[in-house]
Amino acid sequence: MTDVVQVSKVRCFDGWQYVFKHPSETVGCEMTFGVYIPDHKQNDEKLPTLFYLSGLTCTHANFIEKSGFQRFASKHRFIVVNPDTSPRNVNIPGEDDSWDFGSGAGFYVNATAEPWSKHYRMYSYVVEELPQVAAKVAPIDNHKMGIFGHSMGGHGALVIGLRNPQLFKSISAFSPISNPTSCAWGIKALTGYLGEDKSKWADYDASLLLAKYDGPERHILADQGAEDDFLKQDQLRPEALKSTSKVQVEVRMQPEHGHSYYFISTFIEDHFTHFAKQINH
Amino acid sequence: MTDVVQVSKVRCFDGWQYVFKHPSETVGCEMTFGVYIPDHKQNDEKLPTLFYLSGLTCTHANFIEKSGFQRFASKHRFIVVNPDTSPRNVNIPGEDDSWDFGSGAGFYVNATAEPWSKHYRMYSYVVEELPQVAAKVAPIDNHKMGIFGHSMGGHGALVIGLRNPQLFKSISAFSPISNPTSCAWGIKALTGYLGEDKSKWADYDASLLLAKYDGPERHILADQGAEDDFLKQDQLRPEALKSTSKVQVEVRMQPEHGHSYYFISTFIEDHFTHFAKQINH
Numbered sequence: 340m341t342d343v344v345q346v347s348k349v350r351c352f353d354g355w356q357y358v359f360k361h362p363s364e365t366v367g368c369e370m371t372f373g374v375y376i377p378d379h380k381q382n383d384e385k386l387p388t389l390f391y392l393s394g395l396t397c398t399h400a401n402f403i404e405k406s407g408f409q410r411f412a413s414k415h416r417f418i419v420v421n422p423d424t425s426p427r428n429v430n431i432p433g434e435d436d437s438w439d440f441g442s443g444a445g446f447y448v449n450a451t452a453e454p455w456s457k458h459y460r461m462y463s464y465v466v467e468e469l470p471q472v473a474a475k476v477a478p479i480d481n482h483k484m485g486i487f488g489h490s491m492g493g494h495g496a497l498v499i500g501l502r503n504p505q506l507f508k509s510i511s512a513f514s515p516i517s518n519p520t521s522c523a524w525g526i527k528a529l530t531g532y533l534g535e536d537k538s539k540w541a542d543y544d545a546s547l548l549l550a551k552y553d554g555p556e557r558h559i560l561a562d563q564g565a566e567d568d569f570l571k572q573d574q575l576r577p578e579a580l581k582s583t584s585k586v587q588v589e590v591r592m593q594p595e596h597g598h599s600y601y602f603i604s605t606f607i608e609d610h611f612t613h614f615a616k617q618i619n620h
Numbered sequence: 621m622t623d624v625v626q627v628s629k630v631r632c633f634d635g636w637q638y639v640f641k642h643p644s645e646t647v648g649c650e651m652t653f654g655v656y657i658p659d660h661k662q663n664d665e666k667l668p669t670l671f672y673l674s675g676l677t678c679t680h681a682n683f684i685e686k687s688g689f690q691r692f693a694s695k696h697r698f699i700v701v702n703p704d705t706s707p708r709n710v711n712i713p714g715e716d717d718s719w720d721f722g723s724g725a726g727f728y729v730n731a732t733a734e735p736w737s738k739h740y741r742m743y744s745y746v747v748e749e750l751p752q753v754a755a756k757v758a759p760i761d762n763h764k765m766g767i768f769g770h771s772m773g774g775h776g777a778l779v780i781g782l783r784n785p786q787l788f789k790s791i792s793a794f795s796p797i798s799n800p801t802s803c804a805w806g807i808k809a810l811t812g813y814l815g816e817d818k819s820k821w822a823d824y825d826a827s828l829l830l831a832k833y834d835g836p837e838r839h840i841l842a843d844q845g846a847e848d849d850f851l852k853q854d855q856l857r858p859e860a861l862k863s864t865s866k867v868q869v870e871v872r873m874q875p876e877h878g879h880s881y882y883f884i885s886t887f888i889e890d891h892f893t894h895f896a897k898q899i900n901h
Contacts, residue, residue: 404685601690604688
């Protein structure tokens with residue numbers, strides 16, 4: 340059994356914000372994650388659970404400290420689980436050299452290129468290991484799980500949600516990297532983690548996955564700040580997220596807003612409402 | 621005219637979170653402060669304004685990033701101004717040696733003891749200079765101002781509010797240092813800033829000021845986490861805040877809560893509601 344250790348526990352609204360760490364088999368290093376658990380009955384009550392994926396340079400801490408999500412997790416009585424953004428300290432040469440590749444920038448892929456393939460397996464970590472590890476410490480209703488995220492984590496949420504509809508019944512995002520195969524951040528990351536062969540990249544591009552998605556119907560909510568500098572640099576490309584017969588994509592351009600947690604905190608309530616609607620569909 | 625320079629501006633809810641800096645005449649160094657300005661009419665509309673004072677080790681940033689106050693400043697259409705907690709980099713030997721004295725720990729007093737008396741004048745800074753400086757950049761209704769704060773800043777809010785009822789129509793606090801003349805933090809700070817003569821300390825002790833308060837009637841709201849370690853160490857002493865014929869003190873012990881911004885974020889809404897009630901009294 341995986342050894343999950345409590346790092347901290349603090350009261351916040353009608354629930355507890357925890358941080359845990361555990362040795363991850365998937366990525367081969369110690370991983371840290373946050374779990375917010377609303378007050379619940381002491382019997383076997385299970386609660387709907389949202390997984391949140393953070394953006395470049397973030398750890399588990401940014402979302403916990405800055406988004407204000409606990410107000411709505413408490414109100415709706417949803418568990419929220421949020422992992423770190425990459426393996427850490429795995430002794431790969433150059434792992435800490437870039438802010439948009441390596442540490443803090445796992446891009447939620449399973450790397451196949453050396454020297455990254457052993458540790459940089461954040462896709463499998465989020466899909467397979469994290470839900471099971473989190474279920475050891477929180478009463479997760481695994482029939483009512485959703486996923487959302489910000490920027491690189493918005494990309495991760497879209498990709499993981501679209502590829503695993505049986506696992507995640509709801510998807511939403513803040514300023515997601517929507518078309519990584521055609522933006523500078525994505526090309527750098529996918530080349531580094533997957534190699535030069537672009538045919539291998541398509542499974543990690545939300546706009547390409549959307550076009551061929553054939554699972555149960557989905558309504559994806561995405562909020563995007565209209566004054567986001569990364570939008571202007573063409574890193575995000577929300578216009579590439581096109582609705583299909585199976586997936587309604589609702590991109591809301593938010594005037595005057597940027598890319599920061601001030602933007603996330605402004606609209607976080609709507610992403611909880613969205614999840615509530617999807618799981619009660 | 622004081623030269624106020626904009627450091628940053630970011631959209632948050634229906635308003636803007638600013639940070640400004642200016643050379644302060646009162647404390648003799650550059651000071652940084654936050655101002656949240658909700659959207660308002662472009663004519664001469666003035667808005668009610670809350671001043672927030674932070675606790676030990678904080679800068680202007682903690683409250684802005686972690687409390688989630690902007691949700692309620694936006695909703696009520698209140699301006700919020702929050703200064704740094706001390707002068708910085710004023711070349712006093714030892715100014716950075718302690719986390720509870722000197723930099724980050726001005727205690728909102730006017731120091732009279734050397735070598736602190738020239739710069740450590742946070743009482744006058746908050747009462748006299750900051751409202752005027754902030755009024756240059758925000759449409760403050762100076763007939764509808766309130767003050768609140770956390771820990772050392774809760775002490776500051778109580779002391780400044782009780783000594784200046786003409787200026788601040790509302791007072792509230794999170795886990796305030798309520799009786800600094802009889803707790804370790806307060807004794808260290810007041811000895812250092814004011815000298816050994818304890819008769820000089822009374823003007824900076826909220827519980828002593830309450831007993832002799834003779835201004836307009838006040839209702840003070842104070843939230844205190846029941847599991848706050850500093851409460852258990854007898855640093856806060858909320859039991860010393862006793863209601864009088866002039867002042868109703870409502871101390872709410874909040875079970876399971878601690879001293880952090882998770883606690884503040886949980887109850888921040890009530891402090892905005894409190895201010896709204898006081899100014900519409």
